[in-house]
Structure formats: structure tokens, C-alpha cells
Amino acid sequence: MTGPDAPLAPILETAGLTKRFPGVLALDEVAFSLRPGEAHALVGENGAGKSTLIKVLTGVYRPDAGSLLFQGAPLRPATPLDAQRAGISTIYQEVNLVPLMSVARNLYLGREPKNRLGLIDFGRMHAEAERTLREYGVSVDVRAPLRTLGLGAQQMVALARAVDVDARVVIMDEPTSSLEPREVETLFGVIGRLRERGIAIVYVSHRLDELYRVCDRVTVLRDGRVVHTGALAELPRLRLVALMLGREVEQVRREGLTRFSGERTASADEPVLVAEDLRVRHLVDGVTLRIRPGEIVGLGGLLGAGRTETAKAIAGALPLDGGRVSVAGVPLRRRSTAAAIRGGISLLPEDRKAEGIVPGLSVRDNIALAALPRLSRFGLVSERRVDRVVATFMERLRIKAAGPHQPVGELSGGNQQKVLLARWLALHPKVLLLDEPTRGVDVGAKAEVQRLIDELAADGLGVLLISSDLEELIEGSERVVVLKDGAVVGELVGEDVTEDALLAAIADAAGPDGTAPVPAAPGGEAGSG
Amino acid sequence: MADLALARVRPDRTVLLRWLRDYGVYAGVAALVLVNLALTPNFASLDTLRVQAVQVTPILIVALGMAVVIGTGGIDLSVGAVMAVAASMISLYLGYGPVAAVLAALLAGAVSGLVAGSLVAFVGVQPIVATLALMIGGRGLAEVMLPQLDTFRNPELRALGSGMFLGVPYVVLIAVALTLVVVFVVRRTTFGRQVLAIGGNPAASALAGLPVRRVLIGVYVLAGVLAAVAGVLATARLGASDPTRLGELMELNAITAVVIGGTALTGGRVRIAGTVAGAVLMQLLTATLIMHNLPQSWTQIASAVVIVLAVWVARERGRN
Structure with a gap:
């Protein structure tokens, strides 16, 4: 099939692709083209439109406008199966196979070789499965249930299945996120062989090392638009990161875009929070943090660098494999969210809807939720005390709601965030961990939340600030600790907290110039410990 | 622009559905009462009221607990079996006096709940599976403890079942008291608030x-x-312990009452008043059809229609 195709004629091409969701323009006239046999990196921060683009390509969503050409002919996949039949296969972050069925059954699910009676020809299926999988470096008993395999091997089965259905295009969404370094190497080998067969790969990953190793070209999405497309080797890392985050490298930092005063001076007090050598398998690799009272410490890094996981580990929401956390000199003994809260640590989670608000409950109940035991006596809620706390914080945080009894699910994002802040402040914490406190919050509320964080720090709280908004991170924090692959790779202090320095630290911890291509060192080794 | 146009048409429907969800069950009860007042001879009598009230108590009491379980997003299929175990315990321990027998029965219920709760909370078994196991095992255990129906003559226990205070049967008084207790627990205690929060968003x-x-x-x-x-x-x-038949299908009747009462199976809401009305509605529906000599199968079909309606109303709400 590859023979007659001119090597440079795109196998997949979109023009003017537009997809709108209520209130969001997820894809804005996206032009994307993929050549046979190339590995094409698709990058962008959260909400940039990567997954929407993938879902349009694979028939999960239908575009509102624009065209999609596949092998020169228009394609309008209505379902993922349509796309797969046409030759576009997807491998998702989470393996989507049937864990209890045998490896071979999974490989041939829905297209099993049949014998003359129309029954599954197990002999042939097993033999073919073994042969196919060997090409992918997987030699296992294909009769065993899939779940007995390691995650890497499962991913290979998914990949083999995807390619084996005559795929011309294989889309890989964060394929290495759950792989061991050795498995990553196997995957890269397979990708190389697929490309030799003229199969085009769309490679989505936040791991820059991998992108530079595997991909020839790159398309950068931001806010639903293509902001760059071209050869990857010609694009320095620093520039790539700047493109993803929407910054000009040389751009002079604009002043005062956020509401942080930037005038605090770190106190010389003993740290209120000490987290030492935190380890969570695969996610956090020996992170040490110290926060003094009144200090805002930023946590920088790309998506998947381990920022959220670090915050959760401190707050007792992730089981630790190692490390210690102490608040104001008192170590937390039991590892649970309740223990961390008693110790004075509050975590404002990143995903407001999934982990923050209880949408059906009122503003009042949401605010009082964590503090209930303190507002109760003998298990009976003191309505008077709840009312007082709720009134105090609704006023102080200027929460706009029809009243304390309005369901919190009906509020705007900004007000929901304020309700959550109120929930945590009602506990009178010593340390506040804020994970993307202004994400999905409108401009006005954003400024208010930022001003509030400033005030809280001025009141003596230790604040850990995680934000993908660079301005927020830089202007908000006195210090920024930069994470990569779950480990601390740099720290910017005082004058050094600038956008350029931060971009450089994020882009490449090893090479300060940020332009050197990755050495041939095995990818992912940094993350293996 | 299109969104705006849509938004203008929607509210009427939404408001109607919300009203149906919140008050539909009461409207249903009212409608059935009116129909019966018009059509059923002797419906408006104290005796009829008393009989209906007594008959609804088991479902009602079980449904109270079920509503709270469902509020956490769980479900408890073991309640019917627990009733049977309680019946067996009564028979086994009646020799030590009625108080000891009743306490033994309640203790058995608590232990069963402890096992179900531990399976769900610590082992992470899905509630439907954990309580299904207890439902089957509990029924078996009840029959092992007491292989056949056992009638008893204990006067105190019989009085508990059929005695009255100021013309109101004890069982009805107990049901009312328990309803008030559960309302209080759900609305005023930290435990109640936490139930709703866990059901609404466990993470x-x-x-x-x-x-x-x-x-x-x-x-x-x-x-x-x-x-x-x-x-x-x-x-x-009943005046007898009947571990084989007592509480059969009770779990489903209780779930029905809860759902009709407007408590979503997804958790996060507990409507005790609605649950009471749901139980009453099912009872009245059955009674109405029986009083008009319609066969049992009609009752089942009518119940099914009511359930489908209740689920549909809840579903519509969930969408917007």
C-alpha cells in the first residue's frame, strides 16, 4: 500500500478544523498534516486542544467545520470503529483491552480467525498471536489472561492490535506514562519498525526527551490553535516550551499582570512545613521542600512533572513510599488526609469538579464540610456556629451566590473556587497547598483569588503554589522549585525568579543553554528511581 | 445565540420535571387517596387507615435505612435476609425473655451491617456484591438456625405486634419514632452531613x-x-418466626420506595419524607387494586409503571 504513495504526500490532512463546546472554542481552524512514515509530535498544555483533535481524528467527536482528508479522500468518521476501519488506530494512556481474556483473544477481539464451522480457530489464533507479538518484543504465553502481563507488555499488545488492523496512522496518547525504562526502549524500537513500513505516528507526550528522540516533526497547539508546525530538530527546546506556554523567550516580562504585590519579604523564621525526600512510586522521586511562614513557594514544571502528586503526597492523599512531612516542627505520624488536616495542612485540589466541590450540596454545607467535627458537639452540628463561619467567609471572600443554601454546582467556576478556599480556611491551616487555584476562573475572580493568596501569606500562612500560569507563578512566589519527572531539578530564588530562567529550568535541567539536543542517554532514566 | 434560544424553551420543562421529582410522590399519594375516597366503599374509615398503616411499617422501616445507604451511593440487598435472621433469633432466644430475644435480633442486624460495611469500606467490594452475598448467606443462616416456622405464645411479644396505644398500633408508633430519629440523624448530625458529602463526591x-x-x-x-x-x-x-418467607423481596420494595421518593441511586441526596411517601404510595397502590379485586399481577404492573416514571423523572433531571 505504501508503494504507490509519493513519500511526501500527506496521508492525513486537516484544514480549518473547528470544534466548539459550550463556552469554549476547543479547536480553531486547525490545519494539521501527517506524512506517511513520520513520527509527528503533538504538544500543548492542558486545554490546548490535543485530545479534542485526536477525538475528531478518531471519530469520537464530529467537527463543527473543516475538512479531514485521509489518503487523499475526504473522511468523516462517525465512530471510533469507523476511523479504525479506515486505518486510524489509537492507543490511549490507559490500556483499553479486556484484562480477563487471553492475550490472543485480546489481539484478535472482534476479528478472530474462524474455522469452517464458524467457530474460533484457537490453534491458528494462538500461533498468529505469538508470531505477531514477537515482532513487538513480547514473548509471553498468549493463552494467559492479559492482566497477568506487565503494563508495558499490555501496552504492546494494544499497539500490536492497533497496527494489526491495517492501520496507516497510529495515534499514541502518552504511551510511556506507565512504562518502565526498558519497555520504553522496546516501544521506541517498535515505532521505528512501524515507520519503516510507512505507518505514520502521532505522538502525544509531555516528556520532551522522548519527543526529541522519536519525532521528526512537531505541531504545537495552544488554545485550540496551531501555533507552530515544523521539523522538531530545528526547534530548540527552550523555544518549544515557550511556544507551548505562549511566551516569547526574549519577551520582556510585563509587570503587574497579576494581583500579587510581590513586596513580601521572606521571614527568617523556622519553616512551617518541611517535606523531606518524598517518594511515591513512579510519580515523586525524592522531593524535599521547606516553606517558611508567610512565604509563597511556587512549584514549577510541565504537566506530568509530579507537581500535583507532590502536593497530594504532602497532604496525605497519596501513599508515600518514603519521606517525612512535618508541620511547625511536629512530624505527621499517620499518613492520611485527616491527619494532615489535623496537623494544619490544607490542599486545594487541582480538579475542582472531581475532587473539590460536592455539587449537590449547598454553599454552606460545602464550606463547612471539612470543619464539621470542629463545628459540632457530641456529633450534633451546631447550626449557629456553621452559620457564623459561613457568613464570615462568604463575606471575606466575596462569594457571589443567591444565598448560603444555593447548590454549589450552580455557581461560576470562580465562586466555586472561593467556596473551596473557604472550606480550607475555615480549618485555620498553617500550610496551604494550592494546586492551580485560578484555573478555569474568570479574570475578575482570578485577581481576587490572587489578592487573597497574598493576604493569607501576609497573615503568616505558608503557601505552596502550583500554577501553569507562568505570570502567576513568577509574580506570586518568592521561590520557585522546579520539578521534572518527579524530582527537583532546580530552584529559583529572589531575583532569579524570572520567566526566562523558569522556562530554561523547565525546558532542560541538564543543559542550561536549553538548546542542546538530548544526548543518546536512555530516555526516562531520570524518572526510574 | 443558539444556546440562548434553547435556554428560553428549556426552563418550563425543567421546572416541571423538578416539581415532579420533588413533589410527584406526594401528588401520587394524594391522587390515590382521592380515587379511593371516590370509588372504594368504606375507605374513609379508621380501620382502613389502621390496616394500611400497619401494613406499610416493615417496608417503611427498612426503606429508612436503605435511603441512607443509597445516599452514600451504595445499596443494601441484605435487608430481607436480615429480617429473617431477626425472626430466627427471636425464636431461639425467646426462652430468655422477650427483651433478650429482641436485643439478640437487633444485635444480629448490627453484625450483618458491620460485615457489609467492612466489605465495602475496607475490602472495596461493590455494595451490590457485598450485600448480595449477605442476602444469600443470611437467608441460609436464618433457616439453619430455625428450619421451619415456629409459632410462639409469648404475650408481651404478641402485644408488641398487635397492641395499641390510644387507638394507634405500637408498630406504627415505632415506625413514626424511627422516622423522626433518622430525619434527625440525616439533618442535624455530622454523620448525616458526611453521608451526603460522601455520596455526592467521594474523592x-x-x-x-x-x-x-x-x-x-x-x-x-x-x-x-x-x-x-x-x-x-x-x-x-405474625405471632410466629418464619425465616423462610419473612422479608422476601423486601430489599426490592424498599429500594422502590426510596427511588420513588426522589432519592437518586447515584448518592448525595437522602429524602426521608419522600421515602415515607414512596412506601405509602406503593402500599396504597397495592391496596387499591386489591380492594377492587384486581389480580396480583395488576399490582406488579402498576408498580413497574410507577418505578419507570420515577426513574425517568430523576434521569431527566440528571441531564441538565
Whole structure:
């Protein structure tokens, strides 16, 4: 099939692709083209439109406008199966196979070789499965249930299945996120062989090392638009990161875009929070943090660098494999969210809807939720005390709601965030961990939340600030600790907290110039410990 | 622009559905009462009222516990079996006096709830599976303890079942008292608030430091004890322990009452008043059809229609 195709004629091409969701323009006239046999990196921060683009390509969503050409002919996949039949296969972050069925059954699910009676020809299926999988470096008993395999091997089965259905295009969404370094190497080998067969790969990953190793070209999405497309080797890392985050490298930092005063001076007090050598398998690799009272410490890094996981580990929401956390000199003994809260640590989670608000409950109940035991006596809620706390914080945080009894699910994002802040402040914490406190919050509320964080720090709280908004991170924090692959790779202090320095630290911890291509060192080794 | 146009048409429908969800069950009860007043001879009599009230108590008491379990997003299929175990315990321990027998029955309910809650909270078994196991095992255990129907003559226990205070049967008084207790627990205690939060968003509740496991166990223990109470009352009324038949299909009737009452199976809401009305509605529906000599199958079909309606109303709400 590859023979007659001119090597440079795109196998997949979109023009003017537009997809709108209520209130969001997820894809804005996206032009994307993929050549046979190339590995094409698709990058962008959260909400940039990567997954929407993938879902349009694979028939999960239908575009509102624009065209999609596949092998020169228009394609309008209505379902993922349509796309797969046409030759576009997807491998998702989470393996989507049937864990209890045998490896071979999974490989041939829905297209099993049949014998003359129309029954599954197990002999042939097993033999073919073994042969196919060997090409992918997987030699296992294909009769065993899939779940007995390691995650890497499962991913290979998914990949083999995807390619084996005559795929011309294989889309890989964060394929290495759950792989061991050795498995990553196997995957890269397979990708190389697929490309030799003229199969085009769309490679989505936040791991820059991998992108530079595997991909020839790159398309950068931001806010639903293509902001760059071209050869990857010609694009320095620093520039790539700047493109993803929407910054000009040389751009002079604009002043005062956020509401942080930037005038605090770190106190010389003993740290209120000490987290030492935190380890969570695969996610956090020996992170040490110290926060003094009144200090805002930023946590920088790309998506998947381990920022959220670090915050959760401190707050007792992730089981630790190692490390210690102490608040104001008192170590937390039991590892649970309740223990961390008693110790004075509050975590404002990143995903407001999934982990923050209880949408059906009122503003009042949401605010009082964590503090209930303190507002109760003998298990009976003191309505008077709840009312007082709720009134105090609704006023102080200027929460706009029809009243304390309005369901919190009906509020705007900004007000929901304020309700959550109120929930945590009602506990009178010593340390506040804020994970993307202004994400999905409108401009006005954003400024208010930022001003509030400033005030809280001025009141003596230790604040850990995680934000993908660079301005927020830089202007908000006195210090920024930069994470990569779950480990601390740099720290910017005082004058050094600038956008350029931060971009450089994020882009490449090893090479300060940020332009050197990755050495041939095995990818992912940094993350293996 | 299109969104605006749509938004203008929608509210009427939304408002109607919300009204149906919140008050539909009461409207249903009212409608059935009116129909019966018009069509059924002797409906408006104290005797009829008393009979209906007595008959609804087991479902009602079980449904109270079920509503709280469902509020956490769980379900308890073991309640009917717990009633049977309670009946067996009564028969086994009646020799030590009625108080000891009743306490033994309630203890059995609590232990069953403790097992179910532990399976759900610590082992992570899905509630439907955990309580299904208990439903089957509990029924078996009840029959092992007491292989056949056992009538008893204990006057105190019989009085509990059929005695009255100021013309109101004891069982009805107990049901009313338990309803008030559960309302109080749900609305005024930290436990009640935590039930709603855990049902509404388990991840957020865990991050907020709520004692998720303890609350889950507490909920199943509450449901188990309430089921045991229902078993004791039904046994006392019957004058016999009947581990084979007592509480059969009770789990489904209780779930029906809860759902009709507007408590979503997804958790996060508990409507006790609605649950009471749901139980009453099902009871009235059955009684109406029986009083007009319609066959049992009609009752089942009518119940099915009501359930479908209730689920549909809840579903429509969930969409917007």
C-alpha cells in the first residue's frame, strides 16, 4: 500500500478544523498534516486542544467545520470503529483491552480467525498471536489472561492490535506514562519498525526527551490553535516550551499582570512545613521542600512533572513510599488526609469538579464540610456556629451566590473556587497547598483569588503554589522549585525568579543553554528511581 | 445565540420535571387517596387507615435505612435476609425473655451491617456484591438456625405486634419514632452531613479528611439494625418466626420506595419524607387494586409503571 504513495504526500490532512463546546472554542481552524512514515509530535498544555483533535481524528467527536482528508479522500468518521476501519488506530494512556481474556483473544477481539464451522480457530489464533507479538518484543504465553502481563507488555499488545488492523496512522496518547525504562526502549524500537513500513505516528507526550528522540516533526497547539508546525530538530527546546506556554523567550516580562504585590519579604523564621525526600512510586522521586511562614513557594514544571502528586503526597492523599512531612516542627505520624488536616495542612485540589466541590450540596454545607467535627458537639452540628463561619467567609471572600443554601454546582467556576478556599480556611491551616487555584476562573475572580493568596501569606500562612500560569507563578512566589519527572531539578530564588530562567529550568535541567539536543542517554532514566 | 434560544424553551420543562421529582410522590399519594375516597366503599374509615398503616411499617422501616445507604451511593440487598435472621433469633432466644430475644435480633442486624460495611469500606467490594452475598448467606443462616416456622405464645411479644396505644398500633408508633430519629440523624448530625458529602463526591470527601470508612460502616450498621427492627415487628405481628418467607423481596420494595421518593441511586441526596411517601404510595397502590379485586399481577404492573416514571423523572433531571 505504501508503494504507490509519493513519500511526501500527506496521508492525513486537516484544514480549518473547528470544534466548539459550550463556552469554549476547543479547536480553531486547525490545519494539521501527517506524512506517511513520520513520527509527528503533538504538544500543548492542558486545554490546548490535543485530545479534542485526536477525538475528531478518531471519530469520537464530529467537527463543527473543516475538512479531514485521509489518503487523499475526504473522511468523516462517525465512530471510533469507523476511523479504525479506515486505518486510524489509537492507543490511549490507559490500556483499553479486556484484562480477563487471553492475550490472543485480546489481539484478535472482534476479528478472530474462524474455522469452517464458524467457530474460533484457537490453534491458528494462538500461533498468529505469538508470531505477531514477537515482532513487538513480547514473548509471553498468549493463552494467559492479559492482566497477568506487565503494563508495558499490555501496552504492546494494544499497539500490536492497533497496527494489526491495517492501520496507516497510529495515534499514541502518552504511551510511556506507565512504562518502565526498558519497555520504553522496546516501544521506541517498535515505532521505528512501524515507520519503516510507512505507518505514520502521532505522538502525544509531555516528556520532551522522548519527543526529541522519536519525532521528526512537531505541531504545537495552544488554545485550540496551531501555533507552530515544523521539523522538531530545528526547534530548540527552550523555544518549544515557550511556544507551548505562549511566551516569547526574549519577551520582556510585563509587570503587574497579576494581583500579587510581590513586596513580601521572606521571614527568617523556622519553616512551617518541611517535606523531606518524598517518594511515591513512579510519580515523586525524592522531593524535599521547606516553606517558611508567610512565604509563597511556587512549584514549577510541565504537566506530568509530579507537581500535583507532590502536593497530594504532602497532604496525605497519596501513599508515600518514603519521606517525612512535618508541620511547625511536629512530624505527621499517620499518613492520611485527616491527619494532615489535623496537623494544619490544607490542599486545594487541582480538579475542582472531581475532587473539590460536592455539587449537590449547598454553599454552606460545602464550606463547612471539612470543619464539621470542629463545628459540632457530641456529633450534633451546631447550626449557629456553621452559620457564623459561613457568613464570615462568604463575606471575606466575596462569594457571589443567591444565598448560603444555593447548590454549589450552580455557581461560576470562580465562586466555586472561593467556596473551596473557604472550606480550607475555615480549618485555620498553617500550610496551604494550592494546586492551580485560578484555573478555569474568570479574570475578575482570578485577581481576587490572587489578592487573597497574598493576604493569607501576609497573615503568616505558608503557601505552596502550583500554577501553569507562568505570570502567576513568577509574580506570586518568592521561590520557585522546579520539578521534572518527579524530582527537583532546580530552584529559583529572589531575583532569579524570572520567566526566562523558569522556562530554561523547565525546558532542560541538564543543559542550561536549553538548546542542546538530548544526548543518546536512555530516555526516562531520570524518572526510574 | 443558539444556546440562548434553547435556554428560553428549556426552563418550563425543567421546572416541571423538578416539581415532579420533588413533589410527584406526594401528588401520587394524594391522587390515590382521592380515587379511593371516590370509588372504594368504606375507605374513609379508621380501620382502613389502621390496616394500611400497619401494613406499610416493615417496608417503611427498612426503606429508612436503605435511603441512607443509597445516599452514600451504595445499596443494601441484605435487608430481607436480615429480617429473617431477626425472626430466627427471636425464636431461639425467646426462652430468655422477650427483651433478650429482641436485643439478640437487633444485635444480629448490627453484625450483618458491620460485615457489609467492612466489605465495602475496607475490602472495596461493590455494595451490590457485598450485600448480595449477605442476602444469600443470611437467608441460609436464618433457616439453619430455625428450619421451619415456629409459632410462639409469648404475650408481651404478641402485644408488641398487635397492641395499641390510644387507638394507634405500637408498630406504627415505632415506625413514626424511627422516622423522626433518622430525619434527625440525616439533618442535624455530622454523620448525616458526611453521608451526603460522601455520596455526592467521594474523592472530595476523602481529600477533605472525612472518615469515609467509618461513615460507610455506620450506614450499613444503621440499615442492618433497622431491618432487624422490621423483622422483629413483623414476627411479633405474625405471632410466629418464619425465616423462610419473612422479608422476601423486601430489599426490592424498599429500594422502590426510596427511588420513588426522589432519592437518586447515584448518592448525595437522602429524602426521608419522600421515602415515607414512596412506601405509602406503593402500599396504597397495592391496596387499591386489591380492594377492587384486581389480580396480583395488576399490582406488579402498576408498580413497574410507577418505578419507570420515577426513574425517568430523576434521569431527566440528571441531564441538565
